């Protein structure tokens with residue numbers, strides 16, 4: 001190892017940090033690494049990083065001294081308090097103008113707080129969403145940075161070198177100020193939850209109604225993916241053909257039906273509620289995971305109310321499921337883009353939604369062929385009211401909404417839960433309804449709480465004395 005200083009430091013030698021450090025080094029940069037548990041650093045240096053231009057450091061002081069100025073230090077540690085802990089311990093070793101990049105899944109409000117805190121100390125901060133899991137981190141992730149613009153300019157070459165590449169360029173762009181990068185990553189994960197749930201509901205229909213085996217569904221999803229070209233569908237068909245070494249059965253059949261979550265999907269829903277934005281398909285996906293986790297309650301209730309599955313549907317119905325999945329997936333993206341559009345204006349991010357779609361085209365978990373037309377939609381109309389009225393998808397909505405409706409109504413008759421499919425359809429039906437029953441809700445609110453109402457025929461705020469409370 002030469003004595004020349006390192007170009008960048010990476011703190012956190014778990015899966016993401018290790019693979020990102022290796023990716024950066026492979027592009028010709030010298031990398032210093034640090035981990036709280038020094039044995040992990042040592043092991044990494046001796047094994048995966050041996051004979052590479054990667055320097056192991058064992059104190060924050062040593063890390064800081066090993067770096068060229070302005071120092072660039074990327075944190076790949078557990079989101080939450082660990083990020084604050086690391087920042088506090090790094091600070092005494094940094095100088096004004098140095099750059100901290102938080103590459104973890106931090107909550108955007110924490111990023112806002114850290115941005116201001118570090119700005120006051122003259123440290124430049126980039127809240128940076130990174131998607132693609134460990135494979136993406138090593139071979140090319142999608143990178144979503146936001147925060148200090150000048151810090152981005154300093155990091156641009158490294159980011160562009162390590163990011164996934166498409167014909168439209170590297171999957172990274174400066175997204176905007178403060179927490180914009182982490183916000184975009186949060187919504188990315190919300191869309192991810194929805195697509196995963198939609199695919200799983202299609203799988204549930206095929207196995208319960210048509211009694212298809214995992215191998216048969218492997219073939220179907222593989223075929224459907226010719227159209228989606230989606231990472232999540234690709235891993236789905238690969239999972240379905242995987243056999244359990246112990247039992248010889250498809251591994252998916254021996255995995256417990258109880259899903260965990262780390263919180264980014266829930267955060268999207270919470271923030272959408274705060275912004276008065278409806279994202280029902282994403283919401284349904286978060287709720288579905290929560291419901292899946294109470295397996296013991298489902299067993300108890302399922303023993304009382306059994307689900308009869310009568311198959312009166314013919315095999316053509318599977319093609320309707322294919323179309324329903326396709327259109328509901330577009331709706332999941334539409335909800336996420338709408339949330340980004342409103343958050344951008346509310347929080348002053350100034351997001352370019354076509355750029356967001358472009359950097360999601362490869363490297364990230366929600367990459368799919370749909371991102372190209374999504375990118376085009378927002379390029380030609382940056383203030384597009386909703387993706388569902390984009391010219392790019394007009395034909396798809398005309399042709400496939402009837403299939404989504406068919407799937408939701410037939411499956412609801414049977415009693416298999418399809419919350420994401422049903423919510424996607426309700427989102428579409430709600431948005432295209434020129435008349436909703438909220439007039440009655442206004443009247444009810446005014447009746448019991450004197451909350452007032454607006455009228456169709458004239459401007460103003462009105463109240464009716466619906467009841468004579470003094471004579472009740």
Ligand SMILES: NC(=O)c1ccc[n+]([C@@H]2O[C@H](COP(=O)([O-])OP(=O)(O)OC[C@H]3O[C@@H](n4cnc5c(N)ncnc54)[C@H](OP(=O)(O)O)[C@@H]3O)[C@@H](O)[C@H]2O)c1
Nearest residue numbers: 012013014015016036037076077078079082085104105133
């Ligand atoms: N895994 C993925 O596929 C993925 C994908 C995208 C984004 N992310 C995000 O990227 C970040 C890193 O993810 P990961 O899966 O590689 O790791 P992780 O399991 O989220 O975190 C483990 C790392 O955090 C360090 N750490 C925990 N508490 C600490 C503290 N108080 N002080 C200093 N270091 C501390 C650990 O150090 P010790 O070894 O000393 O415990 C270890 O290096 C997370 O924010 C994660 O949400 C992960």
